[in-house]
Amino acid sequence: MGNDNVKKGKLKAATEETFLKFKESFPGIIEMPMKNSISKIESLGIFVLISAAPLEVSGFCMTIGEDTFIFVNKNHVLGRQNFSLWHEVYHWFTESTGSVSIVNEQENSEIEYQADYFASLVLLDKNHLSEKLWEMGIRNSNNAKYISYDHIIKLQHYFQVSYSSMVRKIIEIYPNSNLSSRYALGIPARQDELIRKTLDLNLSVNLIQPSKNTYISRELFILLEKLHSENKISKSKVFSIMDFIEKELS
Incomplete structure (x- = not known):
């Protein structure tokens, strides 16, 4: 995207409008300071996963059916993880999910620049x-x-x-x-x-410092149980997912 200050100014203005819409859509989510980003994001009905990834990966947001998952990299410092979480919330709210967010990609991508700016509006009023x-x-x-x-x-x-x-x-x-x-x-x-x-x-x-702790939303386990009870996934599939999670948490 380069250093086009006029373009960046327009992107910021558009993102500020999106941020206002977000606050109107979800009153009570934004607080200063933001003490617990994970719990706030989970209250939006989003599953949060924090696990290891290559250092260049910040995270990604993915929606499958009615369920949305946000992943962030536990190898980044905790302050960066908080920022990445809200960066991905922007992708969810604007329905621009599906791609992996790469560190410093905002310099070449308008949507990544806006997602970063959105995160700064959430965390740093x-x-x-x-x-x-x-x-x-x-x-x-x-x-x-x-x-x-x-x-x-x-x-x-x-x-x-x-x-x-x-x-x-x-x-x-x-x-x-x-x-x-x-x-x-x-x-x-x-x-x-x-x-x-x-x-x-x-x-x-x-x-x-990097948190080094894997985190998986409790609600994900509830979802797996629900899908199994509705015969949407098999018991063996549930066990394989649980086994993977157990290995991640160990």
Whole structure:
């Protein structure tokens, strides 16, 4: 898609309209901060699966009949997983499911760019972020240059997002404050430093590390039981699926 700012502006405006429709369609889903993305998404009737995949894969959304499944990669840091979950909700809501979301694909795909922006609208409300920055003493573009690594780390934990997503949203609010250098702490080569700074702030490192935990919605087991009782799948098929899940969880 390149760096066409006019095109990106139009895509953002369209995505903001979609986000408003989403909030109207599902009142009560959006909260700030988003404390538990999985439970909120499951309340939409979506099955969530978090399991291993190659690092370049963020996730995918797939609808089979009346059932929708969202998969995200547990090899990504937890903050990124939260973002990927809502990225896939955009695909579900706009009925653009079926393809695998690849890391950094938003640069070449309009729909992936919109899905990323949708996720940022869900997790990082600008007004609420501005309020938190105000509480930290960052009250205008003149002193935004004083936003420190510690500020960003505290904010990313409050909003439950990745470090880079937090920097990106702050730059959206203060685009002329020369904050791009703050991205550096989020690169893999400085992971140990990010962990140390996080621990120095008495914060958990869970958000900035891969979760390594497989998660499968409880409702999926209920669905399997229902399909079997309706003779839509055989008992052997249920057992084979359960066996696969057991191996994933072990």
